[in-house]
Amino acid sequence: MSENRVQFATRLGVIATTVGSAVGLGNIWRFPFEAGAHGGGAFLIIDLFFIFIVGIPVVCAEFVIGRHTGSNVRGAFRRLAPGKAWGVVGYIGLLASVLILSFYSVVAGWTLEYIYRSVVGFGGVESVEGLHSQFDAFATSDWRPLMWTLVFLGLNYFILSRGVQKGIERMSNIMMPLLFVILIVFCVNSLMMPAAAEGLEFLFKPDFSKVTPTVMLSAMGQAFFSLSLGLGCLITYSSYFKRDTHLVRTAGVMASLDTLVAVLAGIIIFSAVFTFGMEPAAGPKLVFEILPSIFSRMPGAVIWSTLFFVLLMLASLSSTISMSEISIAYLTDEFGMGRRKATILNIGVAMLLGSLCALSFGALSDWTICGMTVFNFFDYVSSNILLPIGGMVISIFVGWVLKRGIVNEELGAGSGISRVIVSLIVVCLRYVAPLCIALVFLFGLGIF
Ligand code: PHE
Numbered sequence: 001m002s003e004n005r006v007q008f009a010t011r012l013g014v015i016a017t018t019v020g021s022a023v024g025l026g027n028i029w030r031f032p033f034e035a036g037a038h039g040g041g042a043f044l045i046i047d048l049f050f051i052f053i054v055g056i057p058v059v060c061a062e063f064v065i066g067r068h069t070g071s072n073v074r075g076a077f078r079r080l081a082p083g084k085a086w087g088v089v090g091y092i093g094l095l096a097s098v099l100i101l102s103f104y105s106v107v108a109g110w111t112l113e114y115i116y117r118s119v120v121g122f123g124g125v126e127s128v129e130g131l132h133s134q135f136d137a138f139a140t141s142d143w144r145p146l147m148w149t150l151v152f153l154g155l156n157y158f159i160l161s162r163g164v165q166k167g168i169e170r171m172s173n174i175m176m177p178l179l180f181v182i183l184i185v186f187c188v189n190s191l192m193m194p195a196a197a198e199g200l201e202f203l204f205k206p207d208f209s210k211v212t213p214t215v216m217l218s219a220m221g222q223a224f225f226s227l228s229l230g231l232g233c234l235i236t237y238s239s240y241f242k243r244d245t246h247l248v249r250t251a252g253v254m255a256s257l258d259t260l261v262a263v264l265a266g267i268i269i270f271s272a273v274f275t276f277g278m279e280p281a282a283g284p285k286l287v288f289e290i291l292p293s294i295f296s297r298m299p300g301a302v303i304w305s306t307l308f309f310v311l312l313m314l315a316s317l318s319s320t321i322s323m324s325e326i327s328i329a330y331l332t333d334e335f336g337m338g339r340r341k342a343t344i345l346n347i348g349v350a351m352l353l354g355s356l357c358a359l360s361f362g363a364l365s366d367w368t369i370c371g372m373t374v375f376n377f378f379d380y381v382s383s384n385i386l387l388p389i390g391g392m393v394i395s396i397f398v399g400w401v402l403k404r405g406i407v408n409e410e411l412g413a414g415s416g417i418s419r420v421i422v423s424l425i426v427v428c429l430r431y432v433a434p435l436c437i438a439l440v441f442l443f444g445l446g447i448f
Helices: 004-011 012-022 023-036 041-069 073-080 084-118 128-139 144-163 166-189 196-204 213-226 233-238 247-275 283-295 301-335 339-359 374-401 404-412 419-445
Strands: none
Touching: 012 166, 012 233, 012 247, 012 301, 012 374, 023 041, 023 084, 023 213, 023 247, 023 283, 023 301, 041 073, 041 196, 041 233, 041 247, 041 374, 041 419, 073 233, 073 301, 073 374, 084 128, 084 144, 084 283, 084 301, 084 339, 084 374, 128 144, 144 196, 144 339, 166 196, 166 247, 166 283, 166 301, 166 419, 196 247, 213 247, 213 374, 213 404, 213 419, 233 301, 247 283, 247 404, 247 419, 283 301, 301 339, 301 374, 301 419, 339 374, 374 419
């Protein structure tokens, strides 16, 4: 384990770290718009299947690798399977983490703009239409989204290079529960809206006629994205877990809290979507148009709205830090690069690519790759392709290649966990996860 990268995770509470990485824009921004675009209830059911049947076992697999080796992704595979090609997961993870960091920072930048707008009371605009066109005008303009993307990445640089992550972690220990409480308040508020029942029906009543291979691919991508899974982030974090950390329970708690936050966000958004007569399939702008409309109807709008966007920004920050840590750990460990230099390189690349993503709603909206804007392409390739491939390789490695004794010891050690559960996880890793991922790929990508 390198001295350089010990700072962030070593002293973190296990749950706080992993939940801090998992909970972010993926739950509150990405889940509602993906569910909205892909049939609501049907999407949720498939997402839940992937989280609990495929996701939890693969989270356990990353934990087993990380804690057993106490290493970064590349180092971990080098120790476990020297000279073999398994380390390719490390490269997939590196690429995915940079692509995700780039487009994620654009949306995190939107939260910065919305903190500012909340403080100034949205310039006095209160009507739903007014707030919606305000967002459209902002996102399609060039300079402000670009500026906020760079400011957000600058914030990341500041935290990562100074090694003050401990402060962020302490802060998120308070912020995360607060975010949770605030979501519950908003949820109750949304449930009292006139068309709440329609929203709940959309989110919870699956219409299986809407299930297509594309919906399955997107739901699988959402599950991996939301759990920070398949790119080695959890291998890195678990390399700092103590011997007595209960891996299976940690994976279960993390996945459950992550899902709960997404479902709460879904209830809040869809109750409002139907009440305001909006289109659930509005895409990435959905949450940013809906939330201010909800807040403007609550007493103390300025406070609620500011508090919410500050919390969302901090939740995003604890996720982006975990993404950057993958590259920084790799560069410092493998090339002996100083932490500062590695951070500059990581954030520098993200600033370049992030600028393209920020402009892809405006000036560069005509730049398309495979029919998608740069922003959508980065999201699609990383979430729907790279993370599931990474997850598949990790599950095959732990299920088939890693000595069963190591898996049993890591999953069962000191936790009194029953052998049946460990065996079930191994069966999922050997058969269920690789098969499900492969099938969804074959159909979802149109290979079949
Ligand atoms: N899981 C995070 C979220 O939901 C995003 C993330 C993806 C973080 C991959 C780290 C790695 O916001």
